[in-house]
Amino acid sequence: MIDIHTHILPGLDDGAPDWEQAIAMARAAAAEGITTIVATPHHANGVYHNEADVVKEAVARFNERMNTEGIPLTVVPGQEIRIHDDLLDAWGRGELLTLGDSRYILLEMPSSQIPSGIWDLLHELRLLGLTAIIAHPERNAEVNRHPERLAALIEAGAYAQVTTHSLLGGFGSRIEHAAWSLCRQGLIHIVSSDAHHVDRRGFRMQEAYQRVDQVLGSRIKEIFRQNATSIFYNGSIATVENGEKNGSIWRKISTIFRKC
Template identity: 30%
Template sequence: MQFLKNLFGGSEPEGLEASLGEIGVDMHSHILPGIDDGSESLEQSLELVRAMKALGYRKLIMTPHVMSDFYKNTPEIIREKLALLRQAVDEAGIEMELDCAAEYYLDEGLLQKLDDNEELLTFGDNYLLFETSFLNEPLNLREAIFKMRSKGYKPVLAHPERYTYFYGKYEELVGLKELGVLLQPNLNSLTGYYSSSAKEVAEKLVEHGLVDFLGSDTHGLKHINTLQKVVSTKHLVKALALPLRNRQL
């Protein structure tokens, strides 16, 4: 299609499918339409699904933000958008398995949901994707982790390499693994897309075999464009040699 020809410089994405295709399932993206700071429309969502397929993915587990003050998404709202996109993808003849979960921001709202036993959207083996402030370590981080696990969830920390409060405190980040937290770096961090510091932490996590999932965190075409560069990074090769849980989804 013309969109993909333009995206990949007028030719098919030679070699890309074999690389990112080894991941198979992306479990972190914001491709559902009009629901957070990701895709703004159904048409844009379709473009992103096509692009992810061209990169080699066979399944997308889309994870809209859930934040008490900004994105008050519920399981019902998210599933409604999933059904809408599934229908559009089917009508467009795109072969891609679609599912949904959510990316929960660690705030009082999440703790209350846990206390009230509200339904939280998970993926795979009851994996719960969550994020925190990028700048300040939450005072209740360990309390929240304990609550998640006590409720039967398996917490997955989204893009751990991007939290500046762990910079210079790598051992503290690694210590979360001992608390039962799984780690999911963003693929684009391997290119330095976010910062050189995020790249350094992501590479260390790969080198030390501490990566459980790899996610695209795709919000738009700018992330797709950078994903094309990831395939030429040496740390992607190292990451693909790890027992990534993406392949079990």
Template identity: 40%
Template sequence: MRMIDLHCHILPGVDDGSPDMETSLKLAKIAVEQGITHMLLTPHHMDGEYLNHKADVIIKTKSFQEALDQNGIQLTVYPGQEAHITGELMQAIDQGDILFADEGNRYLMLELPHNEVPEYTNQMLFTLQARGITPVLVHPERNQGFMKNPDQLYDFVNQGCLTQLTASSYVGVFGKHVQKFTEQIIDAGLGFIFASDAHNFEGRNFKMAQAFEKLKKDKGERFVEEYKGNAKSIINGDDVIFGGIYHIHKKKKSKFWLF
């Protein structure tokens, strides 16, 4: 089955990812070596630092695809955004400035702040879903709010949200704590797809092949097929099948008695 990457930052010169075309082409070659065939380009948008308007991303994605083709790199790229949750998000959607993961405007790659889950998140998710938009919460395993209160993540998925786990998180790039939480999310049925969130050659690389290898070892081939299939369903605007979901139970710290 094709490997689709729905979250990466290799569109050149638009955010904290690839700085130029030369770097982007080298990163694209690594992606292909990983087995990635299709990629949604998701520069940061409305995160307080970067603005990547829909029209600009579409033009730059077309130019990048032409450069990929000219260099014989077998990668198909699509224009997208990593939209940050903000009070202006619905206005941006109404103004047609938001790119979705699919052409039918059904799935939205949505980023929360790393350090918290804002109080208005629940209302925002409800508003999006009332409009027929399914939020795909990106890298929840690195969100400190979800780490402190995993029940919030359960509630959002229970309400119909999807999640995108970062491949690097699952294989330990961000440390043991994040890796463990990623494993717990998967075990609880609260994960749906892997994506790379690739930024550069070193720490923020693809790791998709390694993540799927670990997933096969930990959970079996069925999970691999399910995660790859979910990514395909999202980019095609098709239904994603939900399985059983469970609460993540935080283990109590052991007491050690000193004598």
């Protein structure tokens, strides 16, 4: 399994605070069958900056430690980048990272709203050959009120990642409901843990995929799993179109492989 959104690097943000916790997270990830992790420390969220060089160096140290400890886990660099006015200039200065050196870049919106500048940003990113993945839209209040606005962002070329804890009720019933609703509307493409700690906010990837299998079916689960792999290998992401308009959710499921 591949997990494209985690906070496993020790001491860089509000994820693992030290090596002991980071190694405990790594062991927990390996134990549930995760083989590859994209480390995505917060960038420009008002507290943490974690520029590209810092993350790359931390990832190199982390993989050395995985070898020393005998933990079968590979970590590649990334960032969870808060959408901010300086983002494109930061890219130009070489401060930003894509996910595992792919063309996919993980963007975080504030929890209250969709930033007004996101439309221009998506356009500019595409001109740079980058494709945005929106982190956990189920936790965004404006998306919850207006899911059609997330649909418009996807129409504009973005993809969306739901968090395992949201699907499993870890953030409460409102966010759980929102997460499944977005999935049913075909507005989610990837499941990731956004893991911060070994217990309180662990990985739960296996559990989440099992729940997706039960609720949405094995075909959707496989699409989500394959999409995480596709990101890692810089391939194309599959989208899911639902059949709600025809009165039968998932009856008219089809996959369209969008070349970006």
